[in-house]
Every structure is written in C-alpha cells, then in structure tokens.
Amino acid sequence: MKKEMMKLLVSHEIFTEEEATKLDSINEETIEKAIKELGFGKTEHITKEKISEFLETEKIGKDILCFRKVFSTNSISKFLANHGAEEGTILVSEIQTNARGRSGKKWEAPEGGVWMSMILRPDVPPAKIGLITLATGVAIAKAIRSLDVDAKIKWPNDVLIKGNKISGVLTEVNATFNQIEYVVVGVGIDSNLKLEDFSEDIRIGTTTLTEEAPTKVDENELIGIFLNEFEKVYDIYLNGDIEDILTEWRALSDTIGKYVNITQTGGHMTQGYVVGINNEGSLILERQDGTLEKIISGELRTI
Ligand code: BTN
DSSP: OOHHHHHHHHHTTSSOHHHHHGGGGSOSSOHHHHHHHHBTBOOSSOOHHHHHHHOOOSSTTSEEEEEEEESOHHHHHHHHHHTTOOTTEEEEEEEESSOBOGGGOBOOBOTTSEEEEEEEOOOSOGGGHHHHHHHHHHHHHHHHHTTTOOEEEETTTEEEETTEEEEEEEEEEEEOSSOEEEEEEEEEEOOSOOGGGSOHHHHTTBOOHHHHOSSOOOHHHHHHHHHHHHHHHHHHHHTTOHHHHHHHHHHHBSSTTOEEEEEETTSOEEEEEEEEEOTTSOEEEEOTTSOEEEEOSEEEEEO
C-alpha cells in the first residue's frame, strides 16, 4: 500500500501506525474495500447477517460494515464518505477506543454498547441539518421504548431514562455554502453495559439498558429496530413533512415545560422556561423578564 495512503488512514484515525503497516497485502485501488476486508478483526457478536434479520429498510443499511474495534465509527464513516460511500452505509463497531461526543468531549465506548454511524447524502439545504439530529433522537427513543423502557429526549438529542442519559448523537457534516456533500450521524447507546463499565466521573447522570430494561437486549436487534425507525423518520424529513417530526419529538420531549440553564456554543449562559422548539429545531426559551430567546445549540441542564 502506498505510503501516502497509509498516512491518510492513520491521520483519519482509522488505523494506528502499527496496523497500517500490516495493510501491505491489500488492494491499493480501493481503500473502501481494504477497510471492509481488513477491518479490525472479526466481531464477536454484532454481524451484518444478524442485523439484517431485523431490517425492514430500503436504503438505510444497504451496506453494513461491522468492526471489532476502531478509534471512532464517525471518523471511518467520514473517510468512507469522502471516498464515495453511498447514502445508507452503516458502520458498527463493538468497541471504540477514541470515540467523540458533542462539544469536543470524549465518549466512552467499551464492549457491550451500540456504537454506530450512518452515512447520509440528503438533498436539502445545509440549514436543515439540525433536524436530522432531532429525527435521530426520535428514532433512538422509539427503538428503546420498543423494549418497554420509558425513554425521553433531552434537547437537542440526548436520550434519557428517568433523567439519566442512555444515548447521544454526534452529527458531522461536509457541506459547501448551499450543498451537502454528506452527513455522518453517529449514535451511541449504552445497551449491555453496567455503570461500573464507565469511568467514575461519568457514572452519575448515566444509565444503561442493563440497568433499565426488563430483559437482556440483543444488540443486533436493537440496531435493526433503530435503523427501521430511522428510515421512517428520515423519509418524512426528506419529504419535507417537518411538522410530523416535530410533533413526535415534542411528544417524547423531556425538556419542554422545564426550567433550564443553557451554556450556548461560545460559553454564553442563559436561563429560562422551555416553551418549545420551532420548525428549525431551535429551542424557544422564555426568560425571567418574559422575553423569548431562540437557542440554536448548546448544553442544557434542568434547574
Ligand atoms: C454525545 O456527546 O452525546 C454524542 C455521543 C456520540 C457517540 C457516538 S458513538 C458512535 C459515533 N462515533 C463517535 O466517535 N461518536 C459517535
């Protein structure tokens, strides 16, 4: 394999330097194929075949790549999307060693969770991307609720059970000023994990399906159910029926009607009562003086 290609794979955090040197035998022409074939070892319980048993989708999950261990499924997905991977390609890894959360935070992704990314190429203006993230939150909450667990959404897209976080979404976009090249939507669900599997500082405020669900969850099934739910909501999004998504989001919301503190991107703090979300997915806050404020992005804490 060419030196430049190896450098690229390492810089995209797809392989460590040591692993990249093992790629010599792989067909140079198609990196995508190399990643598919070599991956990071054989998975132990998540497979394309098992996920497909539960799939009822047309385009989401047309191609599913499963890895044992990667740095970050979002990083690989961005790399593949840059090399032409199609809309609906899904990447799953049983373990992530360098996963990323929102606001530049690290995301712990040990064995037992659902860690996956979806490559999308929606033909919509870049301003509409925030709604994909909301739609993803709806699909995750519905998938978890199908397991008999009362999942709710905290704006913009954390999924909570009894106020504790069980899932998060990291959306990364490659777009010019008026055209989306691709969107990578990363989804993490703390499924077959115990609180002890996480470092002590994140245990408070976190929960898992092992702690909350009545029976053990099959990760392949959960991924399948989620992808089915996602395709439904994504089709609604592509058809422009935004109000339908917002109605579902509002019905599942754990945020509307609460008093909150918000740290906006850039550090600005705001406090107020959450009146609702508008049709761009922005939060509408009523401040103490009665004025309304639109919040596009930020970290929210219930008071
Ligand atoms: C959050 O901060 O709430 C977002 C967490 C997103 C984590 C997922 S796990 C799969 C995908 N790959 C990553 O590196 N991050 C996302």
